[in-house]
Amino acid sequence: MSFWDSSAVLPLVLDEPATPVIDEIRRVHGVPGVWWATLIECHSALARRVRTGEMTAGQKQDSERLLRTLAEAWSEVQATAPLRERACRLLAVHDLRAADAMQLAAALAWSGERPDGRVFVCLDSRLRESAAKEGFSVLPESALPA
Numbered sequence: 001m002s003f004w005d006s007s008a009v010l011p012l013v014l015d016e017p018a019t020p021v022i023d024e025i026r027r028v029h030g031v032p033g034v035w036w037a038t039l040i041e042c043h044s045a046l047a048r049r050v051r052t053g054e055m056t057a058g059q060k061q062d063s064e065r066l067l068r069t070l071a072e073a074w075s076e077v078q079a080t081a082p083l084r085e086r087a088c089r090l091l092a093v094h095d096l097r098a099a100d101a102m103q104l105a106a107a108l109a110w111s112g113e114r115p116d117g118r119v120f121v122c123l124d125s126r127l128r129e130s131a132a133k134e135g136f137s138v139l140p141e142s143a144l145p146a
Helices: 006-013 019-029 038-051 057-073 081-093 098-110 125-134
Strands: 002-004 032-035 075-077 119-121 137-139
Touching (some): 002 098, 006 019, 019 119, 032 038, 081 098, 098 125, 125 137
Parallel strands (some): 119 137
């Protein structure tokens, strides 16, 4: 099992350059663990692509259908006060945006605060670096286009 940031979930529902690699990681590592807000972040990214003309409303609906199927299977780390405190601590020690700090805090909670040997799947370079510093094995092994 592995923990997935929303940047890695999106290539599972969109045709992107990273899709083949991310599909293979999912095949090998199975159903992901995710942060409670991952579904919201993915819907936001899909809506933004429609607004910018990168995809049609019909393509968005297809992606949302795939996203719902994924969400039915994944396990979610819920929002809690300790998780919020952990995210604040992470902001003090890593170069992260607030949402990424919450993703990493959720991954730490998911791992039982034992990230060594646990897989964190992410395409965002700052979050990848921070997850590695916290002790996660980060996939894909090299950065890919998000």
